[in-house]
Amino acid sequence: MNEEAWTIGRLLSWTADFFGERKIDQPRLAAEVLLAQVLQCQRIELYTRFEEVVSEDMRTEFRGLIKRHAVGEPVAYLVGHREFYSLNFKVNPHVLIPRPETETLVSELLDRLPAKGDKVDWQVCDVGTGSGAIAVCVAKYLPQATVTAIDISSQALTVAQENAQRHGVTERIHFTLGDLLSPVAGQRFDAIVSNPPYISPTELEQVAKSVKDFEPQVALVGAGADGGQTTRQLIDQAADALKPGGWLLFETSPMLAPSLKGYLEQQTQWSQSGVVKDTAGLPRVVWARRQLA
Ligand SMILES: C[S@@+](CC[C@H](N)C(=O)[O-])C[C@H]1O[C@@H](n2cnc3c(N)ncnc32)[C@H](O)[C@@H]1O
Known part of the structure; x- marks a missing residue:
C-alpha cells in the first residue's frame, strides 16, 4: 500500500484543521510557528518546502508540541520567544x-x-x-x-x-x-x-x-x-x-x-x-x- 507521505504541506493542513476543530486561535499560524520551531527554520521558509517529507523524529517532536498547544499552552512559551515592537524577545512561563x-x-x-x-x-x-x-x-x-x-x-x-x-x-x-x-x-x-x-x-x-x-x-x-x-x-x-x-x-x-x-x-x-x-x-x-x- 502506498501511504501518503507526511510532507510539510500536509502536516500544516492537518494541524491547522486539528487546532481549528478545537477552536484554537489562529490555527494555521500556530501550526506554522510550531513546525518551523521543530525544523529550526524561519516560518516563511516552510512555503518553499511544502513537498519536503518530514522525518519520523521530527514528527514525534511536532506531535508533542501540538498536544501541549491543544490543551492551551501558548505558542510563545512552546517556542521560547515572541516578537514585540519588531524585536524578538525570549519568554518563559x-x-x-x-x-x-x-x-x-x-x-x-x-x-x-x-x-x-x-x-x-x-x-x-x-x-x-x-x-x-x-x-x-x-x-x-x-x-x-x-x-x-x-x-x-x-x-x-x-x-x-x-x-x-x-x-x-x-x-x-x-x-x-x-x-x-x-x-x-x-x-x-x-x-x-x-x-x-x-x-x-x-x-x-x-x-x-x-x-x-x-x-x-x-x-x-x-x-x-x-x-x-x-x-x-x-x-x-x-x-x-x-x-x-x-x-x-x-x-x-x-x-x-x-x-x-x-x-x-x-x-x-x-x-x-x-x-x-x-x-x-x-x-x-x-x-x-x-x-x-
Ligand atoms: C502585565 S506584566 C508586564 C510585563 C511587561 N512589562 C510587558 O508589558 O510585557 C506585569 C509585571 O509586573 C510585575 N509586578 C507585579 N506586581 C508588581 C509590584 N508590586 N512591583 C513590581 N513589579 C510587579 C510582574 O512580575 C510582571 O512581570
Missing part, C-alpha cells in the same frame, strides 16, 4: 507574553521623548518589566536613554536581563528587584512607564485558559476588587519620582481607564492627563504629565 496592546504604550512613550534635540539623555523607569519588552525597546530606540527596570519577580528579571543582552542594551538598563517604585526612592525620572497587573480576580475566571493556566498570576492580577489598586499605588508613588514636566504612562484595561484618569485628575500634581486607544480601538493607555513646578 515566569514572564507575561508581550502583547500588541503594549506596543501602543511604547509608541506613546517614544513620542514624548524625542530621540533628537537638546535633551536626549532621558532617564526612564519601567515598573513591572517582566520580559523587559518595554525597557529594552526604550533603550534600543532611544540610544542615549538610561532605563531602570523594576520587577517584583527575580525570575522575570533574569529573563529581562537576557533580553537586554540579546539586543545589546545591558549597559543602559539597571535591573532592580522590588515593589513598584520603592527600590528607587529619592530618584527622579523623565518618564515612568508601566504595564502593571490589572485584571480583577473575577475577570481572571473569564480569561482564556491559555492565559489563566499558563501565564504568571503576579503579572495578571492587580490588587483590589477591581484589579486597579496596584495602578493607583503606582500613581500615588509616581508624582514624587518624576522630574517637573515628567511623564507617567501606563497600560490598563478598557474598564479601568476612565476611573484611573479620574483618579489622576483628583490629584493636584498632574497638569494634564489623557487616554489613548489601542489598535483595536479600546481605551488602553493612560498618561499624565507632572506639574512643571
Whole structure:
C-alpha cells in the first residue's frame, strides 16, 4: 500500500484543521510557528518546502508540541520567544507574553521623548518589566536613554536581563528587584512607564485558559476588587519620582481607564492627563504629565 507521505504541506493542513476543530486561535499560524520551531527554520521558509517529507523524529517532536498547544499552552512559551515592537524577545512561563496592546504604550512613550534635540539623555523607569519588552525597546530606540527596570519577580528579571543582552542594551538598563517604585526612592525620572497587573480576580475566571493556566498570576492580577489598586499605588508613588514636566504612562484595561484618569485628575500634581486607544480601538493607555513646578 502506498501511504501518503507526511510532507510539510500536509502536516500544516492537518494541524491547522486539528487546532481549528478545537477552536484554537489562529490555527494555521500556530501550526506554522510550531513546525518551523521543530525544523529550526524561519516560518516563511516552510512555503518553499511544502513537498519536503518530514522525518519520523521530527514528527514525534511536532506531535508533542501540538498536544501541549491543544490543551492551551501558548505558542510563545512552546517556542521560547515572541516578537514585540519588531524585536524578538525570549519568554518563559515566569514572564507575561508581550502583547500588541503594549506596543501602543511604547509608541506613546517614544513620542514624548524625542530621540533628537537638546535633551536626549532621558532617564526612564519601567515598573513591572517582566520580559523587559518595554525597557529594552526604550533603550534600543532611544540610544542615549538610561532605563531602570523594576520587577517584583527575580525570575522575570533574569529573563529581562537576557533580553537586554540579546539586543545589546545591558549597559543602559539597571535591573532592580522590588515593589513598584520603592527600590528607587529619592530618584527622579523623565518618564515612568508601566504595564502593571490589572485584571480583577473575577475577570481572571473569564480569561482564556491559555492565559489563566499558563501565564504568571503576579503579572495578571492587580490588587483590589477591581484589579486597579496596584495602578493607583503606582500613581500615588509616581508624582514624587518624576522630574517637573515628567511623564507617567501606563497600560490598563478598557474598564479601568476612565476611573484611573479620574483618579489622576483628583490629584493636584498632574497638569494634564489623557487616554489613548489601542489598535483595536479600546481605551488602553493612560498618561499624565507632572506639574512643571
Ligand atoms: C502585565 S506584566 C508586564 C510585563 C511587561 N512589562 C510587558 O508589558 O510585557 C506585569 C509585571 O509586573 C510585575 N509586578 C507585579 N506586581 C508588581 C509590584 N508590586 N512591583 C513590581 N513589579 C510587579 C510582574 O512580575 C510582571 O512581570
